[in-house]
Amino acid sequence: MENGLIIKIVSAEATMKVTVSEMLKQAARIFDSEFFNDFDSFRSSLSKESECIAVIDCTEKYFEWQEVLARIKDYDENLYTIIIVSENERETIGRILEAGAYDVITKGSLSMIGRSVIRLIPFLDDRKKLKELSHEKYLADHIVNNSRSMISIINRSYCYEKVNKTFCLNHNSPDGNFVGMTLEDVWGRENFRSNIKKHIDTCFSGKVVYYQAFFKTPAWGKRYYEVIFKPITDKKGVVTHALAETYDVTDLKLREQAVSEIEWEFSNLETNLPIGFFRSDKNGKLLHVNKAFLRIMDMKSEEEAIGKSISSFYCEKDLFSHHRKTIIEEGRSSFGRVSLLSAEEREVFCRISAFVVRDGSGNMIYLDGAIEDYTREVELEKQLLQSKKLDTIGLLAGGIAHDFNTILTTIYGYSEMSLEGLKQGTEAYSNIRKIVQAVGRARTLTNQMLTFSRQVGQEKISVRVADIILETTDFMRPTIPAGIELKEEIKAPDAYVSADPTQLYRVFLNLIKNAIEAIDERIGSITVSLDVISSDKIKSEILNNKPLPEYAVISFTDNGQGMDKSMTERIFEPFFSANKGGKGTGLGLSVVYGIISEVDGDINVKSKKGEGTTIEVYIPVAERPSLNDKASPSKANILIVPATDNEAKVISIALTNSGYNVKSTDPVGQWIKMTRDADVIIVLDNLRDTNTTEIAFELEKNSVDKCLLLISDFDSWMAEEKNLPSGSGRTNLFKPVSLKEIIFSLDSLLNNRS
Amino acid sequence: MAGVLIVEDDQPLRDLLRDALEKRRYTVITAADGREAINKFRPSVVDLVITDLLMPEEDGLKVIMHVKEMSPDTKIIAISGGGKAGPGSYLSIAKALGAKYTYSKPFSPAELIQKVRELLG
Numbered sequence: 001m002e003n004g005l006i007i008k009i010v011s012a013e014a015t016m017k018v019t020v021s022e023m024l025k026q027a028a029r030i031f032d033s034e035f036f037n038d039f040d041s042f043r044s045s046l047s048k049e050s051e052c053i054a055v056i057d058c059t060e061k062y063f064e065w066q067e068v069l070a071r072i073k074d075y076d077e078n079l080y081t082i083i084i085v086s087e088n089e090r091e092t093i094g095r096i097l098e099a100g101a102y103d104v105i106t107k108g109s110l111s112m113i114g115r116s117v118i119r120l121i122p123f124l125d126d127r128k129k130l131k132e133l134s135h136e137k138y139l140a141d142h143i144v145n146n147s148r149s150m151i152s153i154i155n156r157s158y159c160y161e162k163v164n165k166t167f168c169l170n171h172n173s174p175d176g177n178f179v180g181m182t183l184e185d186v187w188g189r190e191n192f193r194s195n196i197k198k199h200i201d202t203c204f205s206g207k208v209v210y211y212q213a214f215f216k217t218p219a220w221g222k223r224y225y226e227v228i229f230k231p232i233t234d235k236k237g238v239v240t241h242a243l244a245e246t247y248d249v250t251d252l253k254l255r256e257q258a259v260s261e262i263e264w265e266f267s268n269l270e271t272n273l274p275i276g277f278f279r280s281d282k283n284g285k286l287l288h289v290n291k292a293f294l295r296i297m298d299m300k301s302e303e304e305a306i307g308k309s310i311s312s313f314y315c316e317k318d319l320f321s322h323h324r325k326t327i328i329e330e331g332r333s334s335f336g337r338v339s340l341l342s343a344e345e346r347e348v349f350c351r352i353s354a355f356v357v358r359d360g361s362g363n364m365i366y367l368d369g370a371i372e373d374y375t376r377e378v379e380l381e382k383q384l385l386q387s388k389k390l391d392t393i394g395l396l397a398g399g400i401a402h403d404f405n406t407i408l409t410t411i412y413g414y415s416e417m418s419l420e421g422l423k424q425g426t427e428a429y430s431n432i433r434k435i436v437q438a439v440g441r442a443r444t445l446t447n448q449m450l451t452f453s454r455q456v457g458q459e460k461i462s463v464r465v466a467d468i469i470l471e472t473t474d475f476m477r478p479t480i481p482a483g484i485e486l487k488e489e490i491k492a493p494d495a496y497v498s499a500d501p502t503q504l505y506r507v508f509l510n511l512i513k514n515a516i517e518a519i520d521e522r523i524g525s526i527t528v529s530l531d532v533i534s535s536d537k538i539k540s541e542i543l544n545n546k547p548l549p550e551y552a553v554i555s556f557t558d559n560g561q562g563m564d565k566s567m568t569e570r571i572f573e574p575f576f577s578a579n580k581g582g583k584g585t586g587l588g589l590s591v592v593y594g595i596i597s598e599v600d601g602d603i604n605v606k607s608k609k610g611e612g613t614t615i616e617v618y619i620p621v622a623e624r625p626s627l628n629d630k631a632s633p634s635k636a637n638i639l640i641v642p643a644t645d646n647e648a649k650v651i652s653i654a655l656t657n658s659g660y661n662v663k664s665t666d667p668v669g670q671w672i673k674m675t676r677d678a679d680v681i682i683v684l685d686n687l688r689d690t691n692t693t694e695i696a697f698e699l700e701k702n703s704v705d706k707c708l709l710l711i712s713d714f715d716s717w718m719a720e721e722k723n724l725p726s727g728s729g730r731t732n733l734f735k736p737v738s739l740k741e742i743i744f745s746l747d748s749l750l751n752n753r754s
Numbered sequence: 755m756a757g758v759l760i761v762e763d764d765q766p767l768r769d770l771l772r773d774a775l776e777k778r779r780y781t782v783i784t785a786a787d788g789r790e791a792i793n794k795f796r797p798s799v800v801d802l803v804i805t806d807l808l809m810p811e812e813d814g815l816k817v818i819m820h821v822k823e824m825s826p827d828t829k830i831i832a833i834s835g836g837g838k839a840g841p842g843s844y845l846s847i848a849k850a851l852g853a854k855y856t857y858s859k860p861f862s863p864a865e866l867i868q869k870v871r872e873l874l875g
Binding site for chain 1: 764766767770771773774777806808833835845846849854855856858859860861862863864865
């Protein structure tokens, strides 16, 4: 059976049936034949599923061809019908064909029926194909409508010509008729302009366009769509339409974003967390480290680290094997504040946590872990401890000094009373003089203790640091050993700070003396430099209080013996001396500490054993005193004697900056004339060219009745005091003096005078 | 002879000042703290007060205020040992309250006596 074709033969005559079937066989094709005696049984055998050709014998009067064709047409217009008519009806053939028969064969030419059927076969195949095609179309429609993508065809006027069901559903309009609507109608102006137009225009130029973008949709809010535009061309190759496939990838995109965010966060964490990660082999040989690890250990590249053993970073090598053992035994462990040595030989305090990584069979393959840098915390803690220690000592020292000063007054007072009744040159007199001298030294000590404990209080004025540095070095230069060079490097000549100039002088003197003592061989150099640095360039450890914007940095660098770390940490403690054999009082640097703390400054010590020391003093920069201040009426006329003494110059600067009208002179020649305009004469006893007693006498001799402020060393003054001429307007101060004391005494003198 | 009130919590120093002044034939009254001083102060007897500033009970500043209130003409000399806020500031308050002279310990008692003589004429 070929083509599944059935020939249905309808005839009331048995001979006709046989003949027809015989004829068909002769046509060399095998068809299935069915025979029907009447039209009704033929009619009821028809079904649309199977193809058939009807051969209807209308030679007898049983079947009228008109009626037959009409009934067949009623049922299936396309059914191929071959009508057999008798010879005498030959003239009706035309009419029969017109009425819809496929072919008409006369009884006399039945042999033609085979050919007629064979000729029909291609038509039947076509019909079958058409049926199949319509099924395929149905399937294709099914696919298109059930696709998860929105599929549409858009013409060059940006109008939809066809959309699939998904498109409608996605636009919340299942039965929506989008055909004829423009892209702008459907998507809105904003989406059309920003997300669609340029892409579809590219497509119209003949290219396939693929892109993803966020669309704001009224129905679903913000969605992320993946869009493909494919050009559709006519036969000439002209793009007439675009096929659009739009797929909602919002969820995918969000997931993707979340994943990539997590990935990014992790890589970011690994890179930016201050935690160093490492992977080592079971023996502790490094295989991988992150950037933080390199940072902490002062290394530049991973290559530098790989292959090194973790133990090589340990300050105590034995400690690593102990740590490793613990980690292996316990599986994981961590150790706080392990002292490590960085590639630049810097001591780094780290917390080390590590765990063992094993393979499937339980063999240890890696040692993974992390290091956290606690160096700053450890340093700060040390500093805090140190400053707390200094505060405690200061409190103690201040208390002692206070009580001690009372005791010293009693010792001194009785010594004084005893001396009154004794003749100079007797043994008792010279013994008591020694007690007085000791009181003088004790007073210096209590003064230092009070300064260190910051209980003195400073009169702060704006002062040019360079001036004080130069007075200090000028004073020191003649006294230092010949082999030591003292240099100044003033990079900021106009740096002003708010401080007591006499106290700064004291600080600088102490630090230069300290540097001289550090130079063992008596050959070397000391450099005092001055610069201004903004606080963001200063290591935060140095200025741990809230820093001010700019600092004057005065550094004292020597190439002396240097100190180790444990020493540099302690040099500001009172009575701690870096010098062998107890040179110095042991209070010098603690006084420096007290004074600098009082002006909100800080001190940093850099030292290396055998190479030298640099002590940096940081003081907040102050404003230069304005001209208006100087123009204000002067408080009083002051004459300072002598003029050439460095300390006298510092006092002169201090008083000038405090608003006094200051002149100075050396006690030579016609200097007495200078005293005429002075309200107060300040005499500084420097044991070289001025002696307060002598000057007091000289003034008395010349009948100069002026207020006198005598500044001298306590014990040298003691020896002379009782010989001084008595005068009402006189005050004695003892070195070291502070600006606060001087101003206080000046005010007293001037008030009592008026 | 003029009367001097010495207010000082340190006994040896109190004794020293008393000895020195009595030697100069002053009538000396002593007090070991501010409260005692306020109780003992009589303007009719005391012409000059020497007072320490940092003391237990009432401090020297309270003494100065009391004395100045009771008798503005009574002379005052203040002494201080370098206390917590610094001798300068305590002494300057004392000065502002009316102390004629101020001394920071350790000082020369002889010089202080000289000032007493100057003030009491």
